[in-house]
Amino acid sequence: MNNSLFDLSGQVAIVTGTSRGLGQYFAMALAKAGADLVLTSRDRASLASFEKEVHALGRRAVSLELDVKNQESIERMAAEAEAAFGQIHILVNNAGCNVRKPALDVTWDDWNHVVDTNLRGSFFVAQAVARRMIAKGYGRIVNIGSVTSVFGYAGLAPYGASRGGIRQLTMSLADDWGKHGVTVNCLAPGWFRTEQNKVLYEDQEWVDYLIDRIPVKRPGQPHDLDGAVVFLASEASRYVTGQTLLVDGGISTGAMRATVNRPLSSGNKA
Numbered sequence: 001m002n003n004s005l006f007d008l009s010g011q012v013a014i015v016t017g018t019s020r021g022l023g024q025y026f027a028m029a030l031a032k033a034g035a036d037l038v039l040t041s042r043d044r045a046s047l048a049s050f051e052k053e054v055h056a057l058g059r060r061a062v063s064l065e066l067d068v069k070n071q072e073s074i075e076r077m078a079a080e081a082e083a084a085f086g087q088i089h090i091l092v093n094n095a096g097c098n099v100r101k102p103a104l105d106v107t108w109d110d111w112n113h114v115v116d117t118n119l120r121g122s123f124f125v126a127q128a129v130a131r132r133m134i135a136k137g138y139g140r141i142v143n144i145g146s147v148t149s150v151f152g153y154a155g156l157a158p159y160g161a162s163r164g165g166i167r168q169l170t171m172s173l174a175d176d177w178g179k180h181g182v183t184v185n186c187l188a189p190g191w192f193r194t195e196q197n198k199v200l201y202e203d204q205e206w207v208d209y210l211i212d213r214i215p216v217k218r219p220g221q222p223h224d225l226d227g228a229v230v231f232l233a234s235e236a237s238r239y240v241t242g243q244t245l246l247v248d249g250g251i252s253t254g255a256m257r258a259t260v261n262r263p264l265s266s267g268n269k270a
């Protein structure tokens with residue numbers, strides 16, 4: 001195996017939503033593989049200490065403001081990233097949110113918030129960055145999906161719709177932009193405890209149920225995603241496009257029920 005297949009030295013990666021959570025792990029995995037970084041957040045000041053960690057690895061990094069619900073903000077971020085580095089090779093579309101409720105309680109505003117952030121935001125960030133990638137004839141776009149991209153869970157209707165949309169969007173963009181040297185894939189994590197979903201993990205009964213459903217018998221740890229993001233961002237995946245790679249300890253091999261209104265408490269198979 002030629003390790004240079006996974007070497008990102010001299011490449012520049014934008015990762016959206018790097019103020020906390022999985023976005024920081026994606027960014028660090030790319031930086032450790034050699035990439036320079038564009039860090040983004042709605043609140044640029046929140047990136048200061050993370051930017052220092054990236055510099056400590058010997059990589060270049062700039063921190064830019066980005067609200068994926070605001071088209072002007074997206075255009076500005078893409079232009080500033082290009083101005084800072086000249087070329088953008090990699091985009092990880094990670095910024096996202098969730099409103100977890102029984103479907104009957106979901107409001108119009110809940111729907112718009114989740115779908116506008118996760119799906120519309122990812123599309124327009126990809127579009128703004130891909131224009132620049134296409135001009136250079138090279139790009140790797142990694143859209144963050146979820147096991148909810150392929151399975152339905154009660155309590156996650158708008159979230160699942162947005163993540164299913166990401167999987168479909170990935171295929172459309174891959175077909176559109178492959179001829180320009182830009183690959184587009186979806187990295188779909190399983191269950192990883194973060195700020196977004198920590199409330200779920202406070203319920204030990206639910207955690208036991210979750211672990212029972214996961215073939216490798218543990219929830220994900222953020223570093224479990226390192227190899228997949230580097231693979232999809234690198235030369236190693238040059239003939240892979242339009243795909244959804246589930247990194248989920250195998251939970252997508254079977255059924256699991258609900259994040260709210262769980263009908264089962266015994267851990268029996270759903």
Ligand SMILES: NC(=O)c1ccc[n+]([C@@H]2O[C@H](COP(=O)([O-])OP(=O)(O)OC[C@H]3O[C@@H](n4cnc5c(N)ncnc54)[C@H](O)[C@@H]3O)[C@@H](O)[C@H]2O)c1
Binds near residue numbers: 016094147192194
């Ligand atoms: N944690 C999991 O188990 C899991 C599994 C599958 C997919 N995901 C997805 O991975 C991504 C990261 O999740 P996380 O668990 O680290 O959650 P998180 O809530 O800790 O991080 C989400 C990030 O997105 C940013 N963000 C939210 N709205 C934004 C906006 N309008 N503009 C710019 N940035 C915005 C937040 O500020 C934060 O930095 C999300 O898209 C999430 O849905 C998470």
Ligand SMILES: O=C(O)[C@H](O)[C@@H](O)[C@H](O)[C@H](O)CO
Binds near residue numbers: 098146147156192
């Ligand atoms: O309810 C949540 O907030 C969701 O839990 C997500 O964070 C899931 O972990 C994930 O999308 C499953 O792949």
